[in-house]
Amino acid sequence: MAHDFSAFVRHRGAHHLRTAVLLTGDWHAAEDLLQSCLVKLYRSWPRLDTATDPDAYLRRILVNTHRSWWRVSWRRETPSDSMPEPAAGQDDPVLALAVRQALKVLPPRQRLALVLRYFEDLPQAQVAELMGCSVGSVKTHTHRGVRRLREVLGEELVPEITEMEAKR
Structure with missing residues (x-):
């Protein structure tokens, strides 16, 4: 059990950390x-059917925990005088930082x-x-979020979403 959980975290942890950063x-x-969510996941790991999709279960925990943190005032964003470290494996750290900063200006539901x-x-769905x-x-949240990102980042960085992509 613990071995399976450890293997899952080693294999998918970085992906879920990037999601949490966004x-x-x-x-x-x-x-x-992510650490709070992994504790919750570990506690329920023995009851999960991990053969199906533990990513979906962790994603739900991330969303629900993050949503509950919106309501806690001491978790709100605070100004910082230093630049955050770029995540490993990013192609353009300057662009990645710009996108993260642009996402910060969005309301939480649009960002989510x-x-x-x-x-x-x-x-x-x-x-x-x-x-x-x-x-x-x-x-609605997606449309408004993309429109706001276009205002912040510029039209060339945020391409127009095609009707086919929007329906998916």
């Missing part, structure tokens, strides 16, 4: 979020919708389920 907008808060749709590459809202709300 959700929180802060590397340290993301590490805290964009991260789940475009970083996690989930279909709208699954994003709606994770967010606890309708598919229409996901479309």
Whole structure:
């Protein structure tokens, strides 16, 4: 059991940390979020059917825990006088930093919708389920988030979403 869990964290931990960074907008808060979620996952690991998709279960824990942290005022973003460290394996750390900073200006639900749709590459129905809202709300949050990212980052960095991609 513990061996399977350790192997899962070694194999998929970096991916989920990047998701947490995009959700929180802060590397340290993301590490805290992921660590809290991994503790929750470890406690329920013996009861899980890990052959199906433990990623989906951890993703749900990430979303729910992050959502609960929105309500706690001491977890809010705070200004910093230093630049965050780039994540390992990024092609362009300057662009990655710009995207993370742009995501910070979005309201939490828009940021969540964009991260789940475009970083996690989930279909709208699954994003709606994770967010606890309708598919229409996901479309609205996604549309508004992309529009705001275009304002912040510029049209050349945020391409137009085709109708086919939007339906997926």
